[in-house]
Amino acid sequence: MGLGTLDVVMLVLSLLASAAVGVYFSVLGRNSTSVEYLLGGRTMKPLPLALSLMVGTVSAITIMGSAGEMYAYGTQLWLMDLGILLALFIIAKYFIPIMYPLELISLYQYIEKRFKSKWLRQATAVLQLVGGYLFIGFLLFPPSLALQSMMGLSFFVNIIIIGVSCTLYSTFGGVKAVVYADTLQAVVMIVGVLAIVIQGAVNMGGIENVLDIAYHGDRLEFFNMSLNPYQRHSFWLCVIYGFFFTLSNNAVNQSQVQRYFSTGSVRNAQCSVSTQLNSMTALLWEDFLKVLPVFRDWSEIKVGYLQKLIVFLSGVLGIVLGLAVSQFGKSFFTTVLAINGALTGPLIGLFIVALFLPWVPAKGATIGFILAIAFNGVMVIGQQSIPKAPYLPLSKEGCPATSIANVTANVTEIEDVATTIVTTLAPTLAPTLENITTTVTPSPVPSEGIADEWLFGLSYCLNPLWGSMLCILLSLIASAITGYNTPEDVEEKLVDPGMWRIFQRSLKLQIKESFYKTILRRRPRGDHNARDTSDETGTRDPLNNLMDTKDTKDNEIDGNGVV
Incomplete structure (x- = not known):
């Protein structure tokens, strides 16, 4: 399988167009200030930001991963979209109206304001930086692997080409270049996916025939209403996963939140809910470098040049990490899930505590946050000892033996990425070349003899739920021991208005009044x-x-x- 001349031309043009966007905004904003560079002067329009948010969420990992996941385990995962819609409503209704008026550059400035704790702010920023830089490497891995299969170029060359292109337009153009390059890439992505779907349907004799094949292959499954938490996917598990996935990406993630901080009003930000490099720069500058004495007397223009240097160095680091990620081999995809599960749930829980539980002070929130991270870390490590659920039958009927040989040659390197990448390029995986049959049916996973399966066998869809719930619960318990806040300890604008009305009177007074009124009347x-x-x-x-x-x-x- 390879790319034709037209394919190569289109690929090169898309890379050059993205670089040209960066050059254009670099010339246009060569003397831009920090706010202009990182937030586009807060004048960005909703439509390009909406497309940029989509590209930030629907990456190569998502496109290949979702297709591979559904090919391997069925279409139940599609129902996570219901959880996504619910989470978007929560973000627009409760998060944005409080966050946006604060005119933040770093999202975690809110944590410092709410808890009056610089340490807690920096702890959340460090977690975001570690996860963000690793994610840059993860983002470079799948498209580079795909290009290696389709163009024959070295995997390392592909990572450098993609990484350099993204780094250059992000460095010189700032967030405006990123957003408008994302808009261009969104169009290419939508057209490309539609082209694949249409051409695939034509080759297979129409959509009806495709659905018939999927049905007889046991791929079509939408409403598995089972409450069993040990299965891979069900209606409830997918809705929960979609809900927390969206909160993690669009409510507590600097990369995405920075986009709607770039709009001109709360209303525009509420209409949509590769900024990865700029977001990392915003965190480094606002949370760590800005407070250093050496930068206190720097002009805004000079700071802007420094931020461009940070973006460039971040891009270089991302390329290095992309090369390092390739060495994970078969543990690549599980590594992505481990980082996401260990960080997102507790971070969501911390923001929920900050917004809706004004009684909780910094000490209680810190204890709950740290313990929740520790628990989630143990969970994702323990889950690696649980055998994966068997794939649905993987047909390779009609595929040439040479395709099988090419794919099987790298099977040990990309075993866990198989469902996310290889199966979408050539669904021809086979354990060995010598034993080729029409259908591959993996042996069933043993259901007994696995230590701690009662805990680690729980669906990965619940990982962020455990982290969030533990952070909230442990924060409340710790606060009950160490002492609650009073209304004098918290700024009203940092808390949800409905909860603030409840919180206006001290908790002790409310309990006392409740006792007199309900018990003694x-x-x-x-x-x-x-x-x-x-x-x-x-x-x-x-x-x-x-x-x-x-x-x-x-x-x-x-x-x-x-x-």
Whole structure:
């Protein structure tokens, strides 16, 4: 399998067009300030940002991974889109209206403002930096592997070509170049995917025939309503996974949040909910470098040049990591899942605590955050000991033996990427060349004899849920031990308005009032701020009248010296 002349021309043109976008915005904003470079002056339009957000989420990993996953395990994963829609509503309704008016560059500035903890802000930024730089390497791996199969170029050459192209337009053009290059790439991506679907359907005799083949191959599955948490996918597991996947990408991820920080208003940001390099630069500058004495007297233009240098060096680091990721071999895909599972859930939980639980102070949030990360780390490591579920039958009927040989030659290197890349390029995987049959049916996975399967055997779709729930629960428990916040400890604009109204009065006072009103059915003595128990007509509860009368008589008796 290889690319024709037209394919190569289109590929080169797309790379050159992306680089040209970077050059254009580099010339246009050669003296840009920090805000202009990192946030586009906060004047970006919703449509290109929406397309950029899509490209930031739907990467090569997603396109190849989703197709391979459904080919290997069925279409149940499609239902994660329902969770995505719910998460987008939550982000637009609750996250953006609080985050956007703060005029942040680094998303984790919010964590410092809310908890008054610079350490906690830097801890979240470090996690994002580590995950972000590794993710750059992961992003370079699949397309480079695909180009190696289709063009015959060295894998290392492909990584350098793609990495250099992205680095150059990100470095010189800033976030505007990234967004508009993403817009161009979104068009290419949509047209390319449609072309593959249409041509594939034509070659297979139409959509009806494709669906018929998928049905008889047990690929079509949409509403598995089982509540069993140990299966790979079900309706509930996929909805949960889609919900937390979107929160992790669009609510607590610097790369994506930086895009809607670039719009001109909250309304524009709410209309859409390779910025990876610029986002890493924003984190490094705002959370670590800006506070250093050496940079205090630097002009905005000089800072802009420094940020371009950071983006360039980040791109170089990403290329190096892309080359390093190739050495993971068969553990590549599981490594991506391990990092995502270990970091996203606790981070989502921390932001939920910050937005909706104003009672929790920095100490409680830190304890919950760290313990949740530790638990999720143990989970994703332990899950690697659990055998993978067997693939659905993988047909290679009609595929030439040479294709099988080419794919099988690298099977030990890309075993875990097989469902994400190789099966979409040439679904011809076979354990050995000598034993070629029409259908590959893997041996069933043993269901017993695996230590700790009760915990590590749980579906990977639940990993971010455990991290979020533990962070929230442990933060509350730790705060109950170390002490809660009072309204004087938190800024109102940093908390969800509905929760702030509940929080306005101290927790101790609310418990005291609840005890008097619901148990004793009376007002606390000496509490002039407590609400009267009279109803809207001004009529007081007779029981309260009786109790107040008794109190008055008792006081009179005490005043006369009668015991």
